[in-house]
Amino acid sequence: MIDKKTLKTVLDLALANGGDFADIFVEKKITTGISAEGGKIERVHSGIDAGAGLRVLAGDMTAYAYTNDLGKESLLEIARTVGRTIKTTDRKEYNFDLRKVKPVVDFSFPERPDKVETSRKAEMVESADKATRQVNSELIKQVMVGYGDVIQQVTIANSAGDYVEDERIRTRFLVHAVAGDGAVIQTGYEAAGSLAGFDLLKRYPPEELGRKAGERAIQMLSAKPAPAGKFPVVMSGEAGGTMVHEACGHGLEADLVQKKLSVYAGKMGEQVASKEATIIDDATLSDRYGSYRFDDEGTPSRKVVLIEDGILKDYLYDRMTAGRDGKSSNGHGRRESYQHKPIPRMGNTFIAPGKADPEKIISQIKNGLLVKKMGGGQVNTTTGDFVFDVAEGYLIVDGQVGPMVRGATLTGNGPEVLKMLEMVGRDLGFTIGTCGKDGQGVPVSDAQPTLLIRELIVGGTQVSTNSQIRRI
Template sequence: MKPLVDFVFKERPEDVPTERKVALVEASDRAARTEGGDLIKQVIVGYGDVVQKVVIANSAGDYVEDERIRTRLVVQAVAASGSVIQTGNEAVGGLCGFELFAGCPPEQVAAAAARRAVQMLEAQPAPAGKMPVVMAGEAGGTMVHEACGHGLEADLVQKGTSVYAGKRDQVVAAKEVSVVDDATIEQRYGSYRYDDEGVPSRKVKLIDKGVLNDFLYDRLSASREGKPSNGHGRRESYQHKPIPRMGNTYIAPGKTNPEQIIRETKNGLLVKKMGGGQVNTTTGDFVFDVAEGYLIKDGQIGPMVRGATLTGNGPEVLRIVEMVGSDLGYTIGTCGKDGQGVPVSDAQPTLAIKEIIVGGTTRGRPEGQIRRI
């Protein structure tokens, strides 16, 4: 069984001297401290790479060998002024080797984390209430992944614990919204040649112009409906069972210039980076932290705010998307489900959402929080 896509690893991690990796971490630390000066009190830099060799054989006669190389860099900078302490985070990663840093210089990643931490020291408290929200492309796809993507995993749909159960071919979002999961994208953190059942990865259109079109299947959930898997049976390791999981999930870009979206939003909140949060896959209800946000006043980006949260319902929010930008911004993460963590990417263009409830204080999160890196 041949894959539909092949990936070339240009600079394998095991060929990179340890000294070079250490130098990358040290350079990131220096860049963050240089960017933030004396206001930066702590910098944590995490570099990681993994070379995974996978062999899959089953009773149907399928035999697949695969190699997966993933590399990532995570930077956290802590800034303090008086009694105010703020944190900035940045992360990059992909299904690739050390060539990741040719397009994502570690110094720039670290400086961005420090800059956000310092800027947040002067940010004003976020207002509370129901208001228009613009989700910038650079915020990444946390919203679509958590408030929509999990509900499109076939095992949850078949159990009746997904808000999308029984809604195939029905309108579930604005006509401007299309949601895709594509594990074939080169160098993305959630990409793979084969899933963990030996099925080639492929592009799956989940929501097509507002209409629910498909779900994410592994072999078991697909067999229940008499169809083949579409390549989303994933597991953390050989010690875990395959279950339907996301790979690279995103809202497809539209045609509107992102700057135009901001200009046409008279007043509201601009979200440039998302934090963690909570989602109920059965109802679609969510609460997310805003890691970087700005007020929009008269179509212009206004002052930075801190402590904002977004509260709403995933399907309802997708129904009230009014404009979709032409850009596309990615974030990476480790997605947890049934005690398993797998690498994923998620993305979105700039979105104009008619209204979301904005909370002005950050809420503590109990166990089960979403892990973003």
């Protein structure tokens, strides 16, 4: 997009008044989006957003400027702007060799979305819509289907002499079904997404996604309100990893740790979770939504073991936070776009599978909740308190899966829950999401095996009247 000579000139000019480090992130993002509602293709969008973000680090300070005018004059102007912001005058040893950095992994994209006709993408949307309605044409009241692909081309160059060119292709597909019966309205949601091209839809056929979303919405119509109070909870492997993301992942991001905003600050090497818990973030996995070859600072991605057998081993670092801890980045400096500075973020976060048979875990519970699918969540990293939504849940009665319940959220405290992990299944199921932090959204995935947690607060509406009786 921009030649090396210009990149060098811009970096050099940005460091005119000194500073420890400078980098430039040039990005071109080509997107296509298709959505259907009411059985009709309503929107077909496409577009290009290209721009550059330039950063200078000086001590603990970041000067950042971006522009989406990629003309040379405009780039020189932002270089002068960040240069002026830096008040030190001591220029350090900089390296403007701009040598290509080698990745640890490589990904291939067998079917690039820009080689697929828009009409074929639209057909996929239509077929998902039909399959969803066919689940029950009377009770399914509305279907929303969305398809999106993004081709992100980046060039990263820095004053440490690194140069990276990368292309990330992500495709996602989602179906939202609304079912209604009398006054009751319920919804079902199903999504697939990955660092992959159009071939994603071979592995996740749109009809199947639609059918699942439709069936869930219908089942929810007859679900009972969830109970309120404290219960043992089994999280099914297929439920996804929202809990590990919220309860643990965010608290392991080095910026939050260093600001002492995380319950995991100062706990390196300590037992912070049950011995059953090993937690990993691995952005090198193929065909996952949170995968990448290089992070957005040009550091090659790698597998990072965060917690091993309950012992805290590592945090998620970008370049700046790693520098503060006297380490090198472990490849977790990510950003939403050229408009944002990189910060420590998750990629694909998961609890490593154990040995237990998932069925056996459920059979341990007399009276509890089985989470079959999780929705969104949120965490307060300072206190560790988190909440997440149960998209599909069942009561467990005497070791058996009982009736479906709706309207539940689970509230708990991250470190406490990790200590209460009692059994870890041998399965593992991933879910995808867009993780928001400091106003930046990045694609992530997360996974958990089937887990038993001794107790969590279930935020339902059904106040149990017989809880005292049970205690007697």
